[in-house]
Amino acid sequence: MSDTGKFVWYELATPDPKGAEAFYRAVVGWGADHMGEGDMAYTILKAGDVGVGGIAGFSPEAPGGGKPAWRGYIAVADVDGEAQRVGAAGGKITYGPDDIPGIGRFAMAADPQGTPFVLFDPIPPADGPPPAPPLNTPGHFGWRELISTDGAAGFDFYSGMFGWTRSEAIDMGPMGTYQLYAREGEDLGGMMTGPPGSPAPYWLYYINVDAIGAAVDRLTKAGGSVIMGPHQVPGGNWIVQGADPQGVMFALSSMTA
Numbered sequence: 001m002s003d004t005g006k007f008v009w010y011e012l013a014t015p016d017p018k019g020a021e022a023f024y025r026a027v028v029g030w031g032a033d034h035m036g037e038g039d040m041a042y043t044i045l046k047a048g049d050v051g052v053g054g055i056a057g058f059s060p061e062a063p064g065g066g067k068p069a070w071r072g073y074i075a076v077a078d079v080d081g082e083a084q085r086v087g088a089a090g091g092k093i094t095y096g097p098d099d100i101p102g103i104g105r106f107a108m109a110a111d112p113q114g115t116p117f118v119l120f121d122p123i124p125p126a127d128g129p130p131p132a133p134p135l136n137t138p139g140h141f142g143w144r145e146l147i148s149t150d151g152a153a154g155f156d157f158y159s160g161m162f163g164w165t166r167s168e169a170i171d172m173g174p175m176g177t178y179q180l181y182a183r184e185g186e187d188l189g190g191m192m193t194g195p196p197g198s199p200a201p202y203w204l205y206y207i208n209v210d211a212i213g214a215a216v217d218r219l220t221k222a223g224g225s226v227i228m229g230p231h232q233v234p235g236g237n238w239i240v241q242g243a244d245p246q247g248v249m250f251a252l253s254s255m256t257a
Contacts, residue, residue: 003129005162005183007144009073009120010053010205013066014246017043017055023244024055026222027215027252028139028207047139050130066094066116068248070205072144073106073120074162082119082161083107089157111157113149115201136208136237136255143206143253144189151193154201155179164188170234204241204251211256212238219252232257 014020021043024030031046043055058068076082079097086093086109094116096107104122111117133140148154158164158181167180167187178192194200209215212230219242220226227249229240241251 002184003075004077005164006075006186006188007072007141008075008122009118010141011071011073011118012053012055012069012248013058013071014055014068014244014248015058016246017041017057020055020244020246020248021045023222023224027218027224028209030139047133047137050133050140052140068246069116069202070248070250071108071116071118072203072205073118076119076121076162079105079107079119079121083109085161086119089160091157111148111154111201113154113201115146115148115154115203117203136253138208138210138254140208141205142208143251145204145206145251146189146191147194147198147200147202147204148191149194149200151176151179151191154191155181158191202249204249206239206251206253209252209254212240212252212254213257215252215254216240216242230257 012020021032024045025032033044033046035042035044039057041057044051045053045055083093083097090112092110094108094110097105099105102123104120107119109117109119136142146154164181164183167182170178172178175195176193178190180187180190182188216226216230223245225243227241227243230238232238237253237255238257239251239253243249
């Protein structure tokens with residue numbers, strides 16, 4: 001099963017990389033490796049020996065602009081070609097395409113509703129990518145949720161770009177429909193139109209943890225805040241949505257309350 005069309009990396013752009021690293025390591029239990037210095041400093045976040053994401057410094061003048069946030073990297077085979085398709089489909093390239101020496105080629109993009117994401121063609125490791133961890137493995141990202149100003153249009157865009165297909169549709173009453181999406185039969189996440197007053201559009205990424213109650217305790221002790229939850233969702237997982245000390249939204253998920 002190919003990684004093409006799937007999220008393969010998650011990057012936190014933050015004005016306080018050291019503070020953010022301390023927070024997420026305390027909450028999630030990640031390890032960390034550090035690369036570069038000054039404006040080129042980068043932190044690799046690790047679940048055991050496996051890199052799962054990174055932390056980069058942020059400023060409004062940085063490539064891609066935007067605001068502090070978690071950014072999801074979607075694997076493609078041809079960044080330049082896909083970048084052209086983004087524009088043709090009504091989206092926008094905000095930076096690139098460009099190379100990360102020794103890592104791969106990327107382009108920062110936004111969908112037609114303005115939600116940021118990243119096109120990424122990684123250089124394969126010499127010994128091949130690590131095997132996919134079992135579902136709900138702590139320390140790994142397990143769900144990717146699009147809260148859009150137009151959920152139906154958002155699905156059409158990503159489906160056309162990456163071959164995502166509709167999975168289960170959950171009726172959420174007055175909040176509308178929560179549409180699960182899949183790639184090659186694997187559910188990757190969900191998407192919906194944000195309710196009135198929500199800060200849509202944005203992608204929200206769920207990090208697996210050991211138990212949601214203990215993780216919430218760590219979250220608040222480390223200076224984060226709870227936005228919604230914790231509560232149980234269809235499928236049985238317990239989730240909480242929160243913000244880190246720098247105000248960046250993220251979410252946690254666990255099979256255990």
